[in-house]
Every structure is written in C-alpha cells, then in structure tokens.
Amino acid sequence: MKTIIDVGIVGYGAYIPIYRIKDIEIARVWGRSRVPIEEKAIAGPDEDTVTMSVEATKYALKRAMIDPKEIGAVYIGTESPAYAVKPSATIIAEAVGISGNILAVDMEFACRAGTTAMQNVIGLVASGMIKYGLAIGADVAQGRPGDELEFTAASGAAAFIIGKKEESLAIFEGSSSYATDTPDFWRREGEYYPRHFYRFTGAPAYFKHIVEAGRMLMEKLGLKPSDFRYAVFHQPNVKFPLRVCKMLGFSVEQVKPGLLVNLIGNTYAGSSLLGLAATLDLAKPGDRIVVVSVGSGACPGAFSIVTTVLIEEKRDKAPLVSELIKKKKYVDYAFYAKFRGKIRTR
Amino acid sequence: MRRVFVIGTGLTKIGEHWDKSLRDLLTEAILMAVDDASIALNDIEAVYVGNMSSGYLQSQEHLGSLVATWLGIPGIAACKVEAACASGGASFHQAYLAVASGLYDCVVASGVEKMTDAITSDVTSALIMADDQEYVAYIGATFVGLNALVYRHYMEKYNVKQEKIAAFSVHCHKYAKYNPYAQFRKEVTLEDVMSSPMIADPIHLLEAAPIGDGAAAIVLCSEDFVSKLKLNREVEVLASTMATDAFSLYDREDITTLKATRIAAEKAYKIAKISPEDINVLEVHDAFSILGVIHLEDLGFAKKGEGWKLVEEGELEVDGKIPTNLFGGLKARGHPIGATGIYQIVEVTWQLQGKAGKCQVDNAEIGLAQSVGGVGGTVVINILKRVG
Amino acid sequence: MMVVESVPRYWRERKYRYRLIGSECKKCGKRYYPPRRVCLNCGSRELVEVKLVETGKVVSYTVIRVPPKEFQGLTPYVIALIELDDGTRLLSQLTDVAPEEVSTGMKVVATFRRVKEQSRDGIIEYGIKFKPI
Numbered sequence: 001m002k003t004i005i006d007v008g009i010v011g012y013g014a015y016i017p018i019y020r021i022k023d024i025e026i027a028r029v030w031g032r033s034r035v036p037i038e039e040k041a042i043a044g045p046d047e048d049t050v051t052m053s054v055e056a057t058k059y060a061l062k063r064a065m066i067d068p069k070e071i072g073a074v075y076i077g078t079e080s081p082a083y084a085v086k087p088s089a090t091i092i093a094e095a096v097g098i099s100g101n102i103l104a105v106d107m108e109f110a111c112r113a114g115t116t117a118m119q120n121v122i123g124l125v126a127s128g129m130i131k132y133g134l135a136i137g138a139d140v141a142q143g144r145p146g147d148e149l150e151f152t153a154a155s156g157a158a159a160f161i162i163g164k165k166e167e168s169l170a171i172f173e174g175s176s177s178y179a180t181d182t183p184d185f186w187r188r189e190g191e192y193y194p195r196h197f198y199r200f201t202g203a204p205a206y207f208k209h210i211v212e213a214g215r216m217l218m219e220k221l222g223l224k225p226s227d228f229r230y231a232v233f234h235q236p237n238v239k240f241p242l243r244v245c246k247m248l249g250f251s252v253e254q255v256k257p258g259l260l261v262n263l264i265g266n267t268y269a270g271s272s273l274l275g276l277a278a279t280l281d282l283a284k285p286g287d288r289i290v291v292v293s294v295g296s297g298a299c300p301g302a303f304s305i306v307t308t309v310l311i312e313e314k315r316d317k318a319p320l321v322s323e324l325i326k327k328k329k330y331v332d333y334a335f336y337a338k339f340r341g342k343i344r345t346r
Numbered sequence: 347m348r349r350v351f352v353i354g355t356g357l358t359k360i361g362e363h364w365d366k367s368l369r370d371l372l373t374e375a376i377l378m379a380v381d382d383a384s385i386a387l388n389d390i391e392a393v394y395v396g397n398m399s400s401g402y403l404q405s406q407e408h409l410g411s412l413v414a415t416w417l418g419i420p421g422i423a424a425c426k427v428e429a430a431c432a433s434g435g436a437s438f439h440q441a442y443l444a445v446a447s448g449l450y451d452c453v454v455a456s457g458v459e460k461m462t463d464a465i466t467s468d469v470t471s472a473l474i475m476a477d478d479q480e481y482v483a484y485i486g487a488t489f490v491g492l493n494a495l496v497y498r499h500y501m502e503k504y505n506v507k508q509e510k511i512a513a514f515s516v517h518c519h520k521y522a523k524y525n526p527y528a529q530f531r532k533e534v535t536l537e538d539v540m541s542s543p544m545i546a547d548p549i550h551l552l553e554a555a556p557i558g559d560g561a562a563a564i565v566l567c568s569e570d571f572v573s574k575l576k577l578n579r580e581v582e583v584l585a586s587t588m589a590t591d592a593f594s595l596y597d598r599e600d601i602t603t604l605k606a607t608r609i610a611a612e613k614a615y616k617i618a619k620i621s622p623e624d625i626n627v628l629e630v631h632d633a634f635s636i637l638g639v640i641h642l643e644d645l646g647f648a649k650k651g652e653g654w655k656l657v658e659e660g661e662l663e664v665d666g667k668i669p670t671n672l673f674g675g676l677k678a679r680g681h682p683i684g685a686t687g688i689y690q691i692v693e694v695t696w697q698l699q700g701k702a703g704k705c706q707v708d709n710a711e712i713g714l715a716q717s718v719g720g721v722g723g724t725v726v727i728n729i730l731k732r733v734g
Numbered sequence: 735m736m737v738v739e740s741v742p743r744y745w746r747e748r749k750y751r752y753r754l755i756g757s758e759c760k761k762c763g764k765r766y767y768p769p770r771r772v773c774l775n776c777g778s779r780e781l782v783e784v785k786l787v788e789t790g791k792v793v794s795y796t797v798i799r800v801p802p803k804e805f806q807g808l809t810p811y812v813i814a815l816i817e818l819d820d821g822t823r824l825l826s827q828l829t830d831v832a833p834e835e836v837s838t839g840m841k842v843v844a845t846f847r848r849v850k851e852q853s854r855d856g857i858i859e860y861g862i863k864f865k866p867i
Contacts, residue, residue, distance in 0.1 A: 470801065
C-alpha cells in the first residue's frame with residue numbers, strides 16, 4: 001500500500017518501566033531449567049497501558065516539537081487496555097493536552113495493534129483529513145503464571161506522531177498487510193489470561209505471516225534485503241526474529257539494533273514499535289528500515305521507512321531506548337506477582 | 347462582652363468502649379457535668395457538640411438535636427461544631443460566645459468521638475479529611491504523614507536530634523499514670539518510644555496520639571446565673587480566641603510553625619491582659635511529639651527551634667516553669683478527636699479548682715488550653731482563671 | 735466503608751491532576767497548585783491557569799506505613815512536599831524509588847501514574863506523581 005502523498009514520522013517516543021524480573025527467577029518458582037530470554041520489563045503497581053502510553057507520547061511530542069492541539073487523531077493499539085469498556089485514547093489525549101477535536105480510537109489486534117494504529121493514522125494524514133496523528137502500541141502483557149509465555153510477557157509502550165514529509169525524521173515508502181483466520185493465540189471474555197497453541201504459533205502463524213508480508217512489501221516496492229540498512233521484526237523471543245530474518249534474506253547485523261526482547265521481553269503491541277524506536281535512535285539520514293510486525297489472529301504488517309536529515313536533530317530531545325533499558329530495578333517473583341495483580345486478596 | 351464562668355465538668359474514661367455508643371458516651375459526660383455544676387437539666391439553654399467524624403464513621407449527623415432529646419430536653423438550641431481536631435476547642439468557643447453575647451445564661455460545651463467502631467484504615471481515611479481531599483488526601487497523604495513532613499523539616503532546619511523531641515511523649519506518660527480517665531496509664535521510656543514501629547517516618551507509634559472513644563462536657567454560665575443560683579464561681583473564662591492558617595502545608599512559608607497558634611495566642615493574651623509568663627498550667631495539643639514541641643514555641647514559651655529544651659530541662663514538670671500536659675496530654679490521656687479540646691479545658695479547670703491531686707500545680711491561678719485542627723489549619727486558645 | 739464513590743468529583747479535577755495545571759496571579763506572579771480564585775499573597779482575584787514546570791526538588795518527605803484502604807497495595811510509599819523549579823509548592827507521592835533512596839533536596843520529575851481505583855468495579859483515577867530524575 002502506498003500513499004498518494006508522502007507522510008512520515010514527525011516524532012517518536014518510547015517508554016519502558018524500570019522494574020525487571022530475571023527469567024531464572026521465574027524458572028526458580030516454576031521449576032524450569034531453560035529460559036528464552038535474560039530478563040523482562042514489568043510495569044510497576046501504579047502503571048498501566050494508559051500511563052505508559054502517556055509517557056511515551058510526551059517523549060514523542062518532545063521530538064515532534066508540535067503543539068499537541070494540532071493532533072487530529074489518537075489511536076492506541078493494545079490487548080491490555082485499562083478498561084474492558086471505556087477508551088484509553090481519550091484519557092491519553094486529555095493527559096497530554098490534545099484537544100477535543102479528534103478521532104479517538106482504541107484497537108485490539110494482539111501484537112500487531114500498534115502498527116495497525118500506525119497504518120490507520122498514516123491513511124488519515126495522507127488523505128489530508130488530519131494534520132498530525134498519534135499512534136501508540138502499548139501493553140502490560142499478562143503472563144499466565146507457570147506458562148511458557150510468562151517468561152516473556154512484558155510491559156512497554158511506543159508512540160509515533162505522523163505528519164507531512166517536510167517535518168518527518170523518517171518517511172513511509174509503503175506498507176503491506178494481509179489477514180488470515182489463524183487462531184494461534186486468544187483470550188475469551190471473562191478469562192484473565194490469554195491462551196496459545198504452543199508450536200502452532202510458530203510456522204503456521206509467526207513465520208508464515210511475517211515472511212509473506214515481508215516478501216509482498218519488497219516485491220511491490222521493487223526492493224531486496226540489501227537495500228535496507230535495518231530490519232525490525234516482532235519479537236516474542238530471541239529465536240523467532242533471528243530465524244525469520246534469515247528466511248527473508250536479512251543478516252543478523254541488520255536486526256541487532258532493533259532486537260530488544262532479551263533485555264525487556266515481549267511488549268506485545270509495543271514490541272515492533274519499540275524495536276523501530278531503538279533503530280531510529282541510531283539510524284543515519286537516508287537509512288532504509290523495514291518493520292514487520294505480526295499479531296496473532298493473524299495479521300502481519302510490513303512498513304518500509306527511510307530516515308531524513310531531521311533524525312539527527314530530533315533524536316536527542318527525548319530518552320533513547322538504550323537509556324530506558326539501562327534504568328532498572330530488579331524485583332523477585334513475589335513482588336512481580338504483587339505488582340501485576342496475580343495475588344488474590346479476595 | 348459579659349463575664350463567663352465554668353461551673354461544671356464531666357467526662358468519660360478514654361478507651362475502646364465496645365459497649366458504649368456515641369450517644370451513650372456523650373450523654374454520660376453531659377449528665378456528669380450537669381451534676382457537677384449542681385444545676386438542673388432544665389437550666390440548660392443550649393448545647394454545642396464538638397465532633398469531627400460522626401458522619402463518616404457512624405453515619406450520624408445532627409448531633410446537637412440528637413443529644414438534646416437524649417438528655418430529655420428537646421426544645422433547647424443545639425448544634426454540632428466541627429473544626430477537625432479542634433472541634434472541642436471550637437465547641438467551647440461557641441459556648442463562650444453564646445453566654446458572653448448575652449443571649450444565653452447557661453450552656454453546655456461538649457465534645458465526643460466514637461472512633462473504635464471502625465478499622466484503622468477507615469479511621470486513617472477519616473483523619474485526612476482534615477486536609478485537602480483533592481490534592482493532599484488524593485496523593486496518598488495520611489494525617490500522620492503530614493506531621494512527619496513537619497517533623498523531618500524541623501529536625502533538619504534546627505539541627506535537633508529526634509530523641510530530644512520524642513522525649514515529649516515520655517513526659518506525657520509520666521503524668522498520665524495519675525489520671526484515672528486516661529487511655530494509657532503506664533510510663534514509657536525514651537527507648538520504648540524510639541523502638542516502637544514507624545507509622546510514617548520519622549514518627550514512631552509511641553510518638554502519636556492513640557485512637558480512642560471518649561466524651562467530655564463543660565457547663566458555662568453568666569455572672570447573673572451564678573449569683574441567682576448561689577453557685578461556686580471558682581473559674582472564669584478570661585479569653586477564648588480562634589484563628590486559622592493556610593489550610594495545607596503546600597501553602598505555608600515555614601512549616602515548622604503554626605501561624606494560627608501565634609495569631610490566636612497573641613489575641614488571647616491581649617484580651618486576658620497577660621503574657622506567657624503569667625500562665626501557671628498549660629495543655630497543648632500534642633497529637634504528635636513534634637507538635638508538642640512546636641506549640642511551646644508558638645505559644646511564646648521558647649524560641650523557635652528550642653521548644654524541646656523545656657522538656658529536657660524539666661520545665662514542663664509539675665514544679666517547672668511551665669507545667670504542661672499534666673494529665674497525659676493527647677499522647678497518654680488520649681485524643682477522641684472532637685472531645686479532646688473539652689478534656690483539656692476540664693483538666694485546666696481541675697488545676698484551678700485544686701482538684702488535680704498528685705499533679706496539682708501549686709497555687710495554679712491561670713491556665714491555657716490549646717486545641718488544634720488539622721496541622722494547625724485551625725487553633726483555638728482558651729485561657730481560664732481562678733476567681734473564687 | 736469506603737469514601738463515597740463519585741465520578742464527577744474526580745472528573746472535574748482531571749485537567750489539573752493530569753497536566754499539572756495551576757494558577758498564576760497576574761498581579762504578583764505567585765503560582766499555586768491546586769489552582770484557586772484568590773491570591774493568598776496579594777489578595778488579587780486575577781488569577782489565570784498556567785502549566786507549571788514539571789521538575790523540582792524534595793523539601794521534606796515521609797514514608798507512609800499505615801495507609802488508607804485505597805493505597806494499601808503500595809505500602810510503604812513515599813509522599814513529599816515538593817518545590818517545583820518555578821517556585822510552586824505541592825504535595826505528591828514519589829514513585830519508582832525505594833524509601834531508603836529518598837533524600838531532602840533530591841531532584842524529581844513529574845510522571846503520569848495510576849493513583850487508585852474507586853473500587854474493583856469503579857473507575858480508575860489517574861494523576862501526577864514524581865520520580866527521581
């Protein structure tokens with residue numbers, strides 16, 4: 001999908017909570033011997049998807065250097081909204097000073113929700129309907145205690161402000177998306193934790209969809225892996241993105257800057273967007289980046305983005321992802337369970 | 347303004363009264379005061395009830411009318427008076443004004459608080475209602491926490507070790523053992539205080555007034571009334587003043603002083619035509635040890651930052667320069683919020699009447715009771731004098 | 735018994751609590767949080783809404799160990815009297831910091847956090863806390 005006029009990223013912001021729990025600590029409690037990552041970031045007891053999104057958005061506004069009142073749409077993609085019914089987008093808008101004249105949308109599509117939000121906002125800006133749009137991907141991913149996914153389910157948020165190319169630090173060349181009915185990961189109404197079908201989430205879900213979307217994008221734009229400086233893939237663990245990058249013909253070097261999962265875990269809707277933010281943190285003007293996100297259900301989204309000269313002057317106006325990763329405090333499983341509401345008090 | 351006299355006192359023991367309701371306690375105290383005054387219930391023209399939390403903790407308001415009926419005298423003027431922890435002092439102030447104005451000849455100033463029907467977290471919520479709900483309670487402050495902010499700042503500003511201030515609690519317990527109405531009648535050592543658990547750093551449990559139930563009452567009347575009934579008029583109200591300060595700590599220039607105490611005290615000393623040196627016996631509102639120390643300074647008994655010296659040098663003792671809290675103060679006698687201000691005046695009255703037993707200050711002629719609401723949001727000062 | 739739940743009581747303060755918006759006196763320049771109608775300093779009634787600075791320092795602090803019900807999950811937590819870099823004073827909770835790491839004079843920055851729930855099925859209340867810079 002290409003837009004009629006070029007639009008891009010005017011500002012971006014990342015937020016990672018300070019708390020970390022080591023995977024070996026989770027393994028200690030549940031009697032596992034192997035762990036998929038080193039440690040993951042978890043939201044503190046006074047944080048949720050809304051609060052993390054607000055912080056990420058404030059950082060994005062610092063880089064964008066625009067008046068929040070000029071933002072015409074707020075889209076938040078998450079599978080862990082603060083309320084089952086009541087938008088998070090409006091709270092976020094109020095908290096950062098965005099005016100009432102906006103389209104506010106909460107959307108869910110598992111881990112793809114953040115890039116889905118971005119896709120929508122791109123359309124609104126490119127069509128001339130709005131001047132700037134805000135897209136957020138955020139989650140306080142709930143890991144079922146004792147389950148495989150508890151080792152990676154993490155908390156984080158990334159916010160992107162989309163606008164005209166003249167003000168952008170990176171411009172969208174095009175995107176691809178396609179959706180299939182693939183129930184690899186789901187949560188029923190009233191259930192507290194999601195379920196997944198283990199190995200089915202691999203080849204028929206993650207790999208098939210990311211490879212398809214990646215190939216489609218490159219075919220449509222007439223590009224090959226070597227045309228890209230960096231590649232960011234959705235990161236449920238370390239193995240999957242490293243394997244899929246090879247399947248598509250990318251090198252590990254291209255993937256490394258955006259591969260954060262080993263130290264912060266899988267932030268679900270925030271995952272690929274945080275990877276993108278980390279990549280923008282060190283990209284030089286003129287670097288081409290591919291981002292391929294995927295959400296269970298399933299739908300991948302691939303974007304081709306090229307940075308501009310503005311990246312150098314805007315980058316340092318807010319904390320870099322590497323700085324946020326470094327700021328940490330470890331908690332043990334007991335505090336992790338307390339913080340994330342896993343201990344029953346009634 | 348007419349002269350006003352205190353002719354009767356009544357009070358309940360302070361503690362966890364599982365079997366007594368708010369109305370039970372209040373009625374008991376007022377009846378005792380009426381009998382002590384040797385008057386008939388029908389002589390009462392108005393009753394004021396100091397109370398802070400009856401609505402929140404007991405779901406009961408309209409205490410004035412309630413107690414009038416419970417005393418068997420509906421028809422009189424009555425109302426609840428609320429000024430957070432200064433409700434008792436404020437109740438007395440209203441009663442004083444009622445008689446001094448000339449409209450009433452015989453009134454009752456009372457106070458009551460029933461706190462122990464609720465669990466601690468609910469009492470904690472009730473207490474912080476004394477401060478800004480939207481921007482102080484909202485951020486998680488507790489009443490103890492606010493006083494802790496003052497305590498830490500005081501220690502840092504004046505370079506005073508905590509032990510010097512915590513000693514105030516030790517002093518209070520020393521005298522409470524002689525007070526049969528006190529909630530706690532055992533002495534405590536400085537070690538006990540400093541090793542008791544922290545409620546809000548740096549305030550230890552034994553530096554904070556306890557939660558308890560109680561009621562107290564005082565009968566006030568005019569000179570005409572006293573002579574008509576040929577009563578003993580041993581105690582007169584020399585001055586009753588009230589003042590406020592910036593409501594919350596964030597609006598204060600210096601959080602180590604309570605402006606409201608200074609304003610009310612200055613006015614009271616002026617009306618009574620006395621200065622601090624003339625005070626023979628003192629009751630200060632020591633909700634926390636740090637407040638006890640600060641009040642001594644704000645009332646004019648010590649320089650700013652030196653109030654703790656009076657404790658150390660024994661000047662607060664029964665034979666000291668300024669005998670203070672000789673019935674245990676809020677810390678040991680207890681602090682049933684809306685009643686405390688009345689308890690203090692009862693205790694000053696006993697000193698002036700020579701009824702203080704082992705804690706009697708020699709030849710006590712003038713006494714001052716200071717009642718404080720919130721962290722000094724309201725302060726009421728009442729000065730009494732022996733006349734008979 | 736919890737404090738009476740109310741949606742409008744929370745809702746009308748949200749702008750001030752979310753964005754640290756206070757009042758500035760047009761006559762003497764003094765700033766206040768929360769906002770107000772009459773200047774405590776000079777008595778003027780000409781006060782305007784102003785976005786306050788989001789950084790400041792700790793003037794005094796304490797650790798709450800016996801909390802009201804709605805804050806029980808956070809105990810022990812720190813509250814502080816903070817002076818913002820524009821001179822405004824306010825009371826706030828500190829977060830992302832352990833009690834033993836707090837000191838008078840410490841530099842802090844505002845952060846948007848979840849303050850409490852009115853009840854398990856009631857609305858969620860948000861606001862500003864402060865964290866170390």
